[in-house]
Amino acid sequence: MNEAEDYRIEHDSMGEVRVPAHAKWRAQTQRAVENFPVSGQRLERAHIEALARIKAAAAKVNAELGVIEKDRAEAIESAAEEVAGGRWDEHFPVDVFQTGSGTSSNMNTNEVIATLATERLPEGREVHPNDHVNASQSSNDVFPSSIHIAATGAVTRDLIPALDHLAAALERKSAEFATVVKSGRTHLMDATPVTLGQEFGGYAAQIRYGVERLRAALPRLAELPLGGTAVGTGINTPAGFSAAVIAEVARATGLPLTEARDHFEAQGARDALVETSGQLRTVAVSLTKIANDLRWMSSGPRTGLAEINLPDLQPGSSIMPGKVNPVIPEAVLMVAAQVTGNDTTVAVAGAAGNFELNVMLPVMAKNLLESVRLLANASRLLADRTVDGITANVERAREYAESSPSVVTPLNKYIGYEEAAKVAKKSLAERKTIREVVLASGYVERGDLTVEQLDEALDVLRMTRP
Numbered sequence: 001m002n003e004a005e006d007y008r009i010e011h012d013s014m015g016e017v018r019v020p021a022h023a024k025w026r027a028q029t030q031r032a033v034e035n036f037p038v039s040g041q042r043l044e045r046a047h048i049e050a051l052a053r054i055k056a057a058a059a060k061v062n063a064e065l066g067v068i069e070k071d072r073a074e075a076i077e078s079a080a081e082e083v084a085g086g087r088w089d090e091h092f093p094v095d096v097f098q099t100g101s102g103t104s105s106n107m108n109t110n111e112v113i114a115t116l117a118t119e120r121l122p123e124g125r126e127v128h129p130n131d132h133v134n135a136s137q138s139s140n141d142v143f144p145s146s147i148h149i150a151a152t153g154a155v156t157r158d159l160i161p162a163l164d165h166l167a168a169a170l171e172r173k174s175a176e177f178a179t180v181v182k183s184g185r186t187h188l189m190d191a192t193p194v195t196l197g198q199e200f201g202g203y204a205a206q207i208r209y210g211v212e213r214l215r216a217a218l219p220r221l222a223e224l225p226l227g228g229t230a231v232g233t234g235i236n237t238p239a240g241f242s243a244a245v246i247a248e249v250a251r252a253t254g255l256p257l258t259e260a261r262d263h264f265e266a267q268g269a270r271d272a273l274v275e276t277s278g279q280l281r282t283v284a285v286s287l288t289k290i291a292n293d294l295r296w297m298s299s300g301p302r303t304g305l306a307e308i309n310l311p312d313l314q315p316g317s318s319i320m321p322g323k324v325n326p327v328i329p330e331a332v333l334m335v336a337a338q339v340t341g342n343d344t345t346v347a348v349a350g351a352a353g354n355f356e357l358n359v360m361l362p363v364m365a366k367n368l369l370e371s372v373r374l375l376a377n378a379s380r381l382l383a384d385r386t387v388d389g390i391t392a393n394v395e396r397a398r399e400y401a402e403s404s405p406s407v408v409t410p411l412n413k414y415i416g417y418e419e420a421a422k423v424a425k426k427s428l429a430e431r432k433t434i435r436e437v438v439l440a441s442g443y444v445e446r447g448d449l450t451v452e453q454l455d456e457a458l459d460v461l462r463m464t465r466p
């Protein structure tokens with residue numbers, strides 16, 4: 001710490017440490033602050049809350065099981081509630097890139113709560129960070145449990161509602177654009193017609209499936225290793241502790257948390273975090289496809305596709321007057337890139353478990369929780385600031401659909417694929433419509449099809465509902 005700063009002396013099992021006078025944390029946190037000045041990034045708010053919820057529940061159950069005294073337990077519970085509520089976040093200074101088990105953050109939580117709890121008790125009645133706040137626990141079960149709690153909360157309360165919101169916005173546009181016919185594109189080349197409504201319906205389904213994917217991962221994400229303590233065996237934990245603490249945290253948070261079915265899987269591996277991150281990556285991939293389609297369809301206004309208009313949100317250029325850019329889809333694309341990168345980090349970290357513990361836990365937490373937050377915010381912005389305000393350039397979209405050489409496709413059944421290909425090429429070479437070429441090429445006279453059949457076959461809206 002800074003020499004000029006006011007300090008007090010704290011102790012831990014390694015000796016004395018100078019701690020800033022104002023700090024609620026103690027010696028082990030201070031050592032971690034000095035050992036890990038790496039990124040300047042701290043635990044996410046939801047993560048601190050989850051740690052504190054575990055400490056409150058553990059204190060209650062420890063008192064019920066006779067592990068700690070009632071007055072200390074009540075003081076810990078009350079202090080932990082305040083920490084959970086966010087009042088003491090600035091007293092969580094430890095960098096994310098720290099000890100791989102999260103011991104420094106677990107001890108940071110123990111120390112802050114011990115200080116706050118001691119302040120609530122009569123003079124001389126101390127609360128010890130290890131003996132009381134951490135009683136019946138280890139970082140190895142508490143810290144991963146806190147990640148699972150925070151992630152379950154963030155996925156169910158932030159991300160899934162945000163994705164539902166985006167899907168609903170896309171579904172409204174799908175209905176609004178049900179009869180707006182446009183050229184389909186495959187390989188970025190003109191294909192047979194679709195409606196804009198069909199495209200938006202597809203986007204909505206992508207997002208709905210993303211929600212299904214996340215819900216499918218939730219039962220495993222919500223399984224907690226709590227009670228396994230150091231290596232999954234539950235050493236130093238009284239019988240019944242694990243189930244009772246998890247039930248208490250589930251009650252306090254309203255989340256569907258359960259005890260790990262296998263405490264050795266739950267302690268040695270973090271596969272459920274990897275799985276959830278993979279589902280987040282799929283959502284990011286869906287958003288990338290949607291954002292890119294919106295950018296292409298709104299490109300122009302003169303020299304691009306210009307089939308749709310996105311709402312004008314801000315001047316796009318510092319030098320080109322009047323230019324407006326698709327800024328929200330661009331932000332969404334960057335979020336998706338970040339989430340994809342975060343997923344790689346989570347996967348690499350997830351693969352790094354050895355024997356009874358994974359020691360890349362804080363970085364998994366940071367990346368997973370950041371991905372959830374970014375995706376939730378980006379989905380809401382995309383819905384509210386872009387999708388809701390999209391309008392269609394109906395005429396232009398129809399013009400493209402009608403001029404696509406691929407509208408010749410329904411003629412296959414009358415004149416065969418090879419003749420139809422000749423018609424398509426001729427229409428392009430001679431800059432004529434398919435209809436004009438068919439009429440000029442004698443197919444009607446030869447009895448291959450009637451003019452009525454030709455008009456019906458070339459009806460672009462009909463082609464979208466064969």
Ligand SMILES: O=C(O)C[C@H](O)C(=O)O
Pocket residue numbers: 101103137138139140230357
């Ligand atoms: O901090 C703990 O409770 C355990 C630590 O992570 C360890 O296994 O060395």
